[in-house]
Amino acid sequence: MSVVNILLSGPPRSGKSTLIEKVVRQIKRPATGFFTRELREKGIRVGFRIDTLDGKTGLLAHQNIKSKYRVGKYGVNLEDIDQIAVPSMLPSVADQIVVIDEIGKMECFSRLFKETLLRVLFGENQVIGSIAIKGDRFIQSIKDRDDVILVSISESTRDLALELLLQKIRG
16 A cells, blocks of 8 residues: 655644644654744744754744745755754654654755655655645655555644544555
């Protein structure tokens, strides 16, 4: 049986990351991967960080980073994507779930991220993650894969989606 990968899509602050965290806590399988988190100063978003499931932290993007890779006011930090996020995506055991939060424009500036994402999706380990609503051809090609279930999330549907996701993951 082929692996079914689950990707959540929805507007910012709709609860995608929170839902993935709940799923990871409730399943009885090992997990690896990363979450992206907002960085705020005095209540204002100034960037994003990478938090891996094994406790590593890096800077994904920040308004003070000078980089040729930009999304809005944020400069993207390819070094931390490549050295922190990407290694966390590589499963170390057969039944390990791979968490990728998120597959978005910032992460996809990294060639290594995209190559590793494809390798993991073609592998034997299940992926659960979030993906941008809009994106380039690469992001659309991930959404269009036969082994991906795309679940649209909103604040009103995220709680209902928890049980569905747990059923899909448990098989």
